[in-house]
Amino acid sequence: MGMVQTFGMWGRLLDVDLSSGKVAEMKVSPVTYRMFIGGRGLAAHILWRELGRRWREVDPLGPENILTVLTGPLTGYYPGIKLSISGKSPQSGGVVGSVVSSHVAYAIKACGYDGLVIRGASRDPVYIYVRDGDVEVRDASRLWGMRGVDLIKALRNELGRDAPSIYIGPAGENLVRTAAVMARWFHAAGYGGYGAVMGSKKLKAVVVEGSGPLPPVANKDEFVKLRYEVIDRVASRVTFRRWGTTSAIWRVGHDTSSEPVRNWQEEWHNKEEFNHVLIEWRYWAKNPWADWSCPLACMKVSKVGIGGVTYLSDGPDYEMGAYLGTNLGVFEVDKAIALSAMADDLGLCGIQTGNVMGLAVELFERGVLTREDVGYDLRWGDFEGLRRLMEDIAYRRGVGRVLAEGTYRAAVEIARMKGVDPGEVLKYAVQVKGVGIGAHGIRSRKDYPQPIAYAASVQGGDHTSVAGLPANSEESESWSAFLDSAVVCSFTSTDEDMMIRFTNAVTGWALTKEELYGVVGPRILTLQRVMLLLGGPDVRWDPRKHDDNPPRFYEPLPSGPYAGSFVPRDEVRKNLEEYYKQLGWDENGIPTEDTLKKLGLYDLADAVREIRRELGAG
Amino acid sequence: MASTQGQIWVLVDYSLCTGCRLCEIACSLKHEGVIWPAASRITVYEDYPGCPVPHYCVQCPDYPCVSACPTKALKVDQNTGAVLVDTSLCTLCSSCVQACPGRVPKVVKGKQYVLICDLCGGDPACVKECTRAGYNALRVIRKPQGTAIKHYAKPPEVVVMEVCSRVFG
Numbered sequence: 001m002g003m004v005q006t007f008g009m010w011g012r013l014l015d016v017d018l019s020s021g022k023v024a025e026m027k028v029s030p031v032t033y034r035m036f037i038g039g040r041g042l043a044a045h046i047l048w049r050e051l052g053r054r055w056r057e058v059d060p061l062g063p064e065n066i067l068t069v070l071t072g073p074l075t076g077y078y079p080g081i082k083l084s085i086s087g088k089s090p091q092s093g094g095v096v097g098s099v100v101s102s103h104v105a106y107a108i109k110a111c112g113y114d115g116l117v118i119r120g121a122s123r124d125p126v127y128i129y130v131r132d133g134d135v136e137v138r139d140a141s142r143l144w145g146m147r148g149v150d151l152i153k154a155l156r157n158e159l160g161r162d163a164p165s166i167y168i169g170p171a172g173e174n175l176v177r178t179a180a181v182m183a184r185w186f187h188a189a190g191y192g193g194y195g196a197v198m199g200s201k202k203l204k205a206v207v208v209e210g211s212g213p214l215p216p217v218a219n220k221d222e223f224v225k226l227r228y229e230v231i232d233r234v235a236s237r238v239t240f241r242r243w244g245t246t247s248a249i250w251r252v253g254h255d256t257s258s259e260p261v262r263n264w265q266e267e268w269h270n271k272e273e274f275n276h277v278l279i280e281w282r283y284w285a286k287n288p289w290a291d292w293s294c295p296l297a298c299m300k301v302s303k304v305g306i307g308g309v310t311y312l313s314d315g316p317d318y319e320m321g322a323y324l325g326t327n328l329g330v331f332e333v334d335k336a337i338a339l340s341a342m343a344d345d346l347g348l349c350g351i352q353t354g355n356v357m358g359l360a361v362e363l364f365e366r367g368v369l370t371r372e373d374v375g376y377d378l379r380w381g382d383f384e385g386l387r388r389l390m391e392d393i394a395y396r397r398g399v400g401r402v403l404a405e406g407t408y409r410a411a412v413e414i415a416r417m418k419g420v421d422p423g424e425v426l427k428y429a430v431q432v433k434g435v436g437i438g439a440h441g442i443r444s445r446k447d448y449p450q451p452i453a454y455a456a457s458v459q460g461g462d463h464t465s466v467a468g469l470p471a472n473s474e475e476s477e478s479w480s481a482f483l484d485s486a487v488v489c490s491f492t493s494t495d496e497d498m499m500i501r502f503t504n505a506v507t508g509w510a511l512t513k514e515e516l517y518g519v520v521g522p523r524i525l526t527l528q529r530v531m532l533l534l535g536g537p538d539v540r541w542d543p544r545k546h547d548d549n550p551p552r553f554y555e556p557l558p559s560g561p562y563a564g565s566f567v568p569r570d571e572v573r574k575n576l577e578e579y580y581k582q583l584g585w586d587e588n589g590i591p592t593e594d595t596l597k598k599l600g601l602y603d604l605a606d607a608v609r610e611i612r613r614e615l616g617a618g
Numbered sequence: 619m620a621s622t623q624g625q626i627w628v629l630v631d632y633s634l635c636t637g638c639r640l641c642e643i644a645c646s647l648k649h650e651g652v653i654w655p656a657a658s659r660i661t662v663y664e665d666y667p668g669c670p671v672p673h674y675c676v677q678c679p680d681y682p683c684v685s686a687c688p689t690k691a692l693k694v695d696q697n698t699g700a701v702l703v704d705t706s707l708c709t710l711c712s713s714c715v716q717a718c719p720g721r722v723p724k725v726v727k728g729k730q731y732v733l734i735c736d737l738c739g740g741d742p743a744c745v746k747e748c749t750r751a752g753y754n755a756l757r758v759i760r761k762p763q764g765t766a767i768k769h770y771a772k773p774p775e776v777v778v779m780e781v782c783s784r785v786f787g
Contacts, residue, residue: 211727211728212727213652217761231751232750285668285786289636291637293638294636295638295751301785312667
């Protein structure tokens with residue numbers, strides 16, 4: 001393409017091998033950035049290049065896996081901040097592009113790098129310390145075992161100041177597959193289970209302090225102009241400014257019947273305690289609260305005291321309020337906040353953990369799990385029992401050992417323990433391809449209207465990366481793939497024209513909408529799709545069976561204004577076929593060789609042939 | 619002491635600061651032409667969640683930094699009251715940092731002179747940015763008389779603790 005530089009990026013990553021302690025530099029060419037954008041797309045590209053030939057054998061929790069910590073061309077420039085975390089997922093066996101709001105994202109660029117590629121595994125606990133051009137792998141034995149709040153304090157004492165960091169809590173150390181990569185007390189890269197990947201590498205934290213400037217942009221005048229336009233637009237989203245996603249705990253449940261209630265047995269509630277106006281006055285110590293460069297400030301710091309213990313958390317934001325509140329039958333807001341604070345401190349993804357906890361309580365209620373299995377009773381809304389269960393998962397104690405494997409694997413294992421068909425337990429598991437579904441149901445069609453939102457997603461149940469028709473619109477997963485690759489916050493993102501103009505102002509590219517939906521998005525999705533279908537070592541997804549909703553979504557909603565609604569199977573099938581077709585995938589959702597050629601992914605051809613052969617489809 | 623008539627001052631309301639650091643971005647874009655948080659003349663400290671503290675020069679009436687400078691690199695802009703750095707005279711000796719009650723002047727890798735807020739000649743970019751975002755934690759007011767402004771000149775870690783006790787009790 002004739003370019004010598006990608007504006008907005010440095011073109012180099014830190015390549016840290018924790019087995020040997022060696023640090024190298026990995027170049028990323030302008031052509032690679034143009035093809036895969038950055039973040040999620042670049043992660044998939046690097047993972048395929050480094051591990052593709054042995055993808056199925058690679059244990060996500062073994063030293064061979066690679067953890068990527070990446071920025072994208074919009075990181076630091078577009079208002080709002082995200083950092084991309086990826087690797088082979090211990091949940092799906094594919095590549096999940098997870099994001100977290102973290103100051104590490106701009107700090108790494110201020111060090112002169114676009115990100116880190118972390119491979120191998122240390123024998124003893126370590127943390128990576130990056131300061132401008134210097135990288136050290138430091139001893140973390142004193143930090144191992146610490147929960148989030150204590151860890152941040154300890155790092156501050158050790159460094160003498162507050163420095164941007166991502167880190168894991170005990171859950172990641174204990175290889176819990178629902179463990180998150182955490183940042184800034186309450187922020188999590190939850191989807192994918194990358195906290196466990198850090199734990200498997202004995203990597204407690206990555207601390208980054210950069211004192212340099214961000215890379216130059218291609219068109220500064222245009223960039224400055226668009227930046228003001230975005231700040232003006234985003235600053236006027238006043239509902240979000242005032243209540244953040246907390247405003248959805250009432251709305252999504254009560255108004256749209258799309259909120260998980262008691263492990264998705266219902267999606268409607270009328271619990272006025274969850275009204276954000278009440279939550280604001282009762283529990284918020286600080287509002288609004290923002291991440292780096294954010295004119296939206298959807299964060300809030302909440303504080304509650306229960307039984308003499310003080311819990312600090314955010315919000316609860318919508319996902320935590322739903323998954324650690326309504327989904328567990330917890331309708332007392334202070335207790336939902338406390339569970340959210342616990343999940344943060346233990347380094348658990350509140351969505352995945354709330355999902356598997358909901359499964360456990362339902363199984364207990366149905367008599368599949370018993371007091372002998374658990375050691376205590378599990379009941380909807382019982383704070384003491386739920387608190388204990390969350391700790392048991394984080395420390396892999398008792399039944400927590402099984403639940404720590406995440407919803408899909410736990411369901412299969414419980415069926416094995418009980419000597420029943422896996423389907424008998426999986427019918428209560430609300431997940432797709434190993435990833436628990438985010439707190440947005442699709443039965444009422446009033447919140448997430450697409451019936452294939454999760455069934456066709458290359459990130460399974462990830463509610464931030466859903467599929468939909470038409471494939472050449474913001475409804476398609478190409479849009480999320482683009483945002484996660486440009487690495488920008490979806491809450492501060494604006495319309496596609498603005499996002500594309502902004503990207504071009506920073507990078508100097510001539511990206512168009514047609515290219516975004518016709519080539520760049522499908523390229524990233526196709527690459528992720530193939531790696532997901534390869535899977536392994538312990539999971540293998542058959543698209544004819546697993547490109548589907550959880551069984552629960554075919555049960556009619558039992559309550560609320562949309563009682564009786566369910567997802568029609570024939571519509572799922574029809575939309576899947578159409579979606580595959582629009583992306584250039586065959587009738588089973590396997591990319592065709594023509595598509596691979598068109599997208600510049602022909603090195604996937606052997607893998608695709610193997611997948612097709614296994615399906616017996618030619 | 620010179621007259622402060624016509625001079626401006628940047629007032630901070632800690633309870634309104636969201637910790638977003640848009641001020642740092644605006645400052646570095648204005649002074650350095652790039653996004654360079656470390657080279658921003660205003661710095662936000664946030665050692666505890668929800669307790670951000672914007673920290674910058676408050677133009678002490680007695681200007682201890684100016685008196686402490688051994689090379690006379692610092693002088694007071696009579697129009698705005700801001701401390702101006704003569705970039706050719708500054709030796710980065712840090713005497714001004716030591717003399718400052720809030721350790722405000724910044725010595726940053728890649729800059730050959732100390733960085734101190736120049737009030738953007740009377741129209742501070744940080745304040746405009748904070749206003750644009752609708753946070754209004756920073757505002758321009760008429761320069762207050764007397765020594766009361768020294769309340770705003772404490773080291774950041776001290777202010778962080780004060781803000782924290784107010785947020786969390």
